[in-house]
Amino acid sequence: MTNIKDLAKIARVSVTTVSRVLNNHPYVSEEKRMAVLKAIKDTNYNKNINAVHLSKGKTLMIGVxxxxxxxxxxxxxxxxxxxxxxxxxxxxxxxxTDYLEQREMEALEMLKQKQIDSVIICSRASDWKTIEEHLSFGKIVVCENMTERHVSSTYVDHYKTFLEALEFLFSKGYEKIGYCIGRKTGSNSLARECAYRDFMNKHNLSYTAEYIIDDCLYFEDGEKVMKKIRGMVEPPEALLVTSDQVAAGIVTYCHNNHIAIPDELAIIGFDNEPIAKLMNITTIHIPLEDMGKSLFLQAVSKERTNNEVMIKLIERGTA
Amino acid sequence: MTNIKDLAKIARVSVTTVSRVLNNHPYVSEEKRMAVLKAIKDTNYNKNINAVHLSKGKTLMIGVxxxxxxxxxxxxxxxxxxxxxxxxxxxxxxxxTDYLEQREMEALEMLKQKQIDSVIICSRASDWKTIEEHLSFGKIVVCENMTERHVSSTYVDHYKTFLEALEFLFSKGYEKIGYCIGRKTGSNSLARECAYRDFMNKHNLSYTAEYIIDDCLYFEDGEKVMKKIRGMVEPPEALLVTSDQVAAGIVTYCHNNHIAIPDELAIIGFDNEPIAKLMNITTIHIPLEDMGKSLFLQAVSKERTNNEVMIKLIERGTA
Known part of the structure; x- marks a missing residue:
């Protein structure tokens, strides 16, 4: 394989000049630049970027x-x-990752081995200690409330958000309120459970364990939720559903099975996806694309910042 | 930064031995292995994978x-x-890519510069010539019918599929048939248009340009489609909709606006997403996850293969 020395020889210039041409450095005479470019063309030389990265210590790649x-x-x-x-x-x-810790480790391992410059962790199964051990190897950015840790983060305050949605339902007269989440573990869901308990205590409502339904991610999970609820002796009158997909599945099931919304069951979705607008679902707007932008910018920034993202309850027909 | 020579010196072994330990080669005495591992630990040495890739000529990374x-x-x-x-x-x-050619070029450029081993092109805006020029730099796999080109492919025969769906509608008595697609260019859509024209000719039906509606990708586009159709003097009686998302948007709009499906408008979706099942939408099942698996395996295989994926019309309530 042709290397930079060969190019210098063929073009009859110094290695420094070749390097300058390869890196678009301005201080090269036009004549020499042409000679190097001709040598590159003649030898079909491809600058090996792995080698460039090696010398610069940067890969311009971010793990997600x-x-x-x-x-x-x-x-x-x-x-x-x-x-x-x-x-x-x-x-x-x-x-x-499918929430497998081993797969999260692969990202951290790549960071350690300098194959990527930073890692953005949108959601994780690993405990914090594992993440923390890799902080010295490169930038790690998370999508959860981590203001007390030494990482950058862009996050929704899920405690505050849940409390706001619960109080909204309470103000409309609902007291038997349940909620649907992806998984019970995970720092976001722990914050939600905390808000739920605090809300229940504040209003002297009784905590019903079966009102918390997990494994709710996709449209089709809405049907599963409804079958559970219909099997309850004392079903909830309202649900916070942490994904509009699932909320849409619930609304569709209720529609097909003649369950009146919000009279028999009130629904508040999350995310404000287009499907929520079209199905007229009351939801919490979360600016996900903007959050993604912020996470990226934090991943390439030298500064450490914590951005709390503002959410908004959008009242429509289901609550 | 510690390199492999430093490790050899510290561990008092040969560079070859260090290399063997780093690569889990079996022919290393336990004593020497321990010495190298100790040196690695003491110097906080991280094997620089970029350097390893450089020597092996493989990155274990695939562009998508x-x-x-x-x-x-x-x-x-x-x-x-x-x-x-x-x-x-x-x-x-x-x-x-957002279908920007320049972004597709970035992937091909990375292939050329050996930063990735292969490229899987799920859909493209660039013309074939651009792709072809990069075939010598590494494996390129495409998701379109390319049996006559020198690449591996996993694809649906969109001509055959469209014809099957059109004949199905015709057998049910529909003659004014339109269709919704993502974009009019692109080899898959050209195959569909070809099938549409052949079908029309075969049955002596007149071709109506406005029955072909493009820019249909998301749920919310269903509403846009229906507004166009309601503005037509002679609207179609049936639609092939090349995304279940859009089909679901159309069905939702029709439901909200008291348009009877399939009596006033028949709908056939594509993909067989969960939403199609729940909304009882007649659709074409396309095994997308399996296609992804096949694309990956082709990307890492030395062989050149062309896998046609079999589709299936699933009759439900909308046609």
Whole structure:
């Protein structure tokens, strides 16, 4: 394979000059530049970027860790990250983890081995200690409230958000309120449970464990939720559903089975996806694309910042 | 930074031995292995994978080119690719292109510069010549019928599929048939248009240009389609809709506006997403995750293969 020395020999210039031409450095005479370009063409030389990275210590690649790339929540985050990455000439390395810690480790391992410059963790299964051990190897950015840790983060305050939605339902007269989430573990869901308990205590409402339904991610999970609820002796009158996809599935099931919304069951979705608008679902607007943009910018910034993203309850027909 | 020679010196072994330990080669005495591992630990040495790649000529990274990572069609393809990549210890570099040729070029450029081993092109804006010029730099796999070109491909025969769906509608008595697509250019859509024209000619039906509606990708586009149709003097009686998302948007709009399906308008969706099942939409099943798996396996295989994927019309309530 032709290397930079061969090029210098063929073009009859110094190695420094070849290097300057390869890196678009201005201080090269036009004559020498042409000679180098001709040598590059004649030898079919390709600058080996791995070698360039090796010398510069930068890869211009960012790892993105997310559990499911086909879920609208994560694919909108990813879209925001990807658009900003392209603008800034960065590439993304995708780690679709299915919440397997081992797959998250692969991203951290790549960071450690300098194959990527930073890691954006959209959601994780690993405990914080594992992440923390890799902080010295490069930038790690998370999508959860981490203001007390030494990382950058872009996040929604899920405690505050849940409390706001619960109080909204309470103000409308609902007291038997349940909620649907993706998984019970995870720092976001722990914040939600905390808000739920605090809300229940504040209003002297009784905590019903079966009102918390997990494993709710996709449209088709809406049917599963409704079958559970219909099997309850004392079903909830209202549900917070942390994904518009699932909320849409619930609304569709209720429609097909003549369950009146919101009279028999009130629904508040999350994310404000287009499907929520079209199905007239009351929801919490979360600016996912903007969050993705922010996560990317934090991943390439030297500063450490924590951006809380503002949410908004959008009242429509289901609550 | 510590390099492999430093490690050899510290551990008092040969460079070859250090290299063997780093690569888990079996022929190293336990004593020497321990010495090298101790040196690695003491110097906080991280094997620089960029350097390893440089010597092996392999990156274990595959580029994936797709226009939108947030569209269910592409996110399901991506899921199939990503799951198989993880099984095989490969990483994915994501190129979300918005159908900009320049962004597709970035992937081809990375292939040329040996930063990735292969490129999977799920859909493209660039013409074939551009792709062809990069075939010598590494494996390129496409998701379109390319049996006559020198690439591997996994594809649906969109001509055959469209014809089957059109004949199905014709057998049910529909003659004024339109269709909705993402974009009019692109080899898949050209195959569809060809099938549409052949079908029209065969049955002596008149070709109506306004029955072909493009820019249809998301749920919310269903509303746009219906507004166009309601503005037509002679609207179509049936629609092939090349995305279940859009089909679901159309069905929702019709439901909200008291347009009877299939009596006033018959609908056939594409992909067989969960939303099609729940909304009882007649659709064409396309095994997108399996296609993703096949694309990945082709990307890492030395052989050149062309896999036609079999589709299936699933009759439900909308046609």
């Amino acid at each position: 860790v997310l559990p499911y790339s086909d879920h609208p929540y994560f694919s909108l985050l990813l879209k925001g990250i990807a658009n900003e990455a392209l603008k800034n000439n960065y590439k993304l390395v995708l780690f679709q | 080119v797709l226009p939108y990572s947030d569209h269910p069609y592409f996110s399901l393809l991506l899921k199939g690719i990503a799951n198989e990549a993880l099984k095989n210890n490969y990483k994915l570099v994501l190129f979300q």
